[in-house]
Amino acid sequence: MQRIVYLADSFPAESDLVSQLRDFFSRTRQLRSHLERTRALNRLQRMRCRRNLLQLEAMERQFYAIDHREDYRQMHRGLRRYLYLDGNDLMLVLGREEIRRFSLFIPT
Secondary structure, eight states: OHHHHHHHOOOOOOEEEEEEHHHHHHHHHHHHHHTTTOOOOOOHHHHHHHHHHHHHHHHHHHHHHHOOOOHHHHHHHHHHHHOOOOOHHHHHHHHHHEEEEEEEEOOO
């Protein structure tokens, strides 16, 4: 958790943005499979965490559809709170909070 404090104000280099986002989405996929086996969260927290993971899955589809580099920076800014959390910490945070949904695409 201390790592978050140090990295909260810094912004990574352009080349690190994509790798950090890719690693984060990889961790969320692992967390989704781990969620069913764990007893660290109660029923309501597991439901909230599952909903948040579904939203993150939709954001991952947006991530792979990005054409412009500025969009990587915008997505990193929107997910900064969750990017540096490890598996168990991320699971606990997703179980207690609702992710603010945002989209990089203009609705038609």
